[in-house]
Amino acid sequence: MERNSIFKVFSILVVAILLIKSEAVFAKDKKIGIQLYSVMDAMKKDPQTSINRLTRMGYNVFELVQWGGDPNVFGMPANEFKSICNQSGAEIISTHSSIQEEIGKENEIMNRWRQLFEIQKACGGKYFIIPSYQVNYTVTEVQRMCDYFNRMGKIAAEYGLKLGYHNHASEYNKLKDSDDVMWEYLVEHTDPELVCFELDVYWCTIGGKSPVVYLQKYPKRIQILHIKDEFVIGESGLIDFENIFKQFYKNKMNDYVVEIETPKKLREKTNVDGSVYTSEQIMEEIFEAAHKSIEYLKKAKFVK
Template identity: 25%
Template sequence: MRVDQIAVQMYTLREHAATDLDATFWRLAEMGYKQVEFAGYYDNPVEDVAAMLERHGLRAPASHVPFEQFEKRFDGVIEDAKLLGIEWLIVPMAPFRDVASDLVIETIGKLDDFGKRVTDAGLKFAYHNHAFEFEVALDSDATVFDTLVAETNPGNVKLELDAFWANRAGQDAAELVHQHSDRVRLVHIKDAAHDDIARDVPFGEGQLDWTAILKASEAAGVEYYVTEQDNPGDAFDDVETGLRNAEKWSGQ
């Protein structure tokens, strides 16, 4: 993991970003962040967001875009991404939670289609996991995750592995990266508390085996490592702790 591969997921800072995105970017730049991963633009015109990024010396290599946005305004999603210089468009979660639902296969088929269309537009596409994808789907012995991998084109649909959620599902995140080294291109370096697997903490402050995860990620050719917390304490303090720890890990 190199310093220039580190980004921060803006969802961690959603309350601040919704109030003043420009000031939030300023704080992140002051900490030393150079890159952000979007989770929406907080009702700001995309042109204004692009100007804010430039003003603070930031870039946005990736963006989480809800599944429904790809269905409703695909061309607009692509246009926004190109204006902002985004490389990776990522579906942050599937539009279902019931893994017995017929929506599983239907959704995976649509993800495959989105991936082809995004690739044809000159951008890259990935899916970000939570824990439920590692449950057995339908009447088969395969998990949602395994079905997604098997039923999508590996050239068009890549993976953003969230190490925290994989760990919470009882998976070995390093082994997942190793097994899917041709698919995992981004990693959420979100940690789990030592005393509670369900509580996320800043990168490097918890129980995950980052030596193994980062070794596997580097071998796989992961492009970006994204600090994130779904439920931060003080969001600015936590993302700064994550960055400082990531800087220490960089080059190891």
């Protein structure tokens, strides 16, 4: 082979290696979160192994879930759970939990909220997200909900936390006695200093609304995203992830977590002998979906 040809081949190889290396570094530097509810059954059985498995995939930010106001974090004291996350190289950014308002039990409710805020503060997170709230969709009831969130948001701020609300599809319906969209009413009648919103982009889309339009309309209120698809992120083509991320970054926001919900077809999946999939088999498919999802986000140039 001639010297010029050898030099050309060598140059091409060097450029290829540098490109691969730069892409790997770029992907490694991305902060990609996941809601641990995605692998809830696995977390309940073996949180440390589950965390290690997720961090090996590249997830380095976690959102927790404490249903029912559980004072423990996946069965462990907050400092113990935080230590496991630290050892794996992951940070805790948020948690999901909620306590319904109860007339006549104000002091008891406040004390329960304070306990949860204390736990999340110990974990090191900055958001405390209410994942759902039972309310009648009338102006009076939703306004009461807003007032309640404002009060809880003020207490959360004492612990250095921002109270937030996570949507499902139903919040994009109109109120029963108004033309106001329920979710928009929440945004516009809660205190921006005390309450933020975690926009679940999948449920927003299913609810017939555009996540991008809402990100444009409420650039400071939506401070964290749930990146979700029908199953694996990016596979359905249903969600406009590129423009969602671009607008989110334009709003100077950066916090997001992947959430993978178990689809009905997976819950009903059977083996060749007709037996229903075990929870372990379902979890294996969820972990595989989590792996495919993060690979999509690592490679996406529009994800920082």
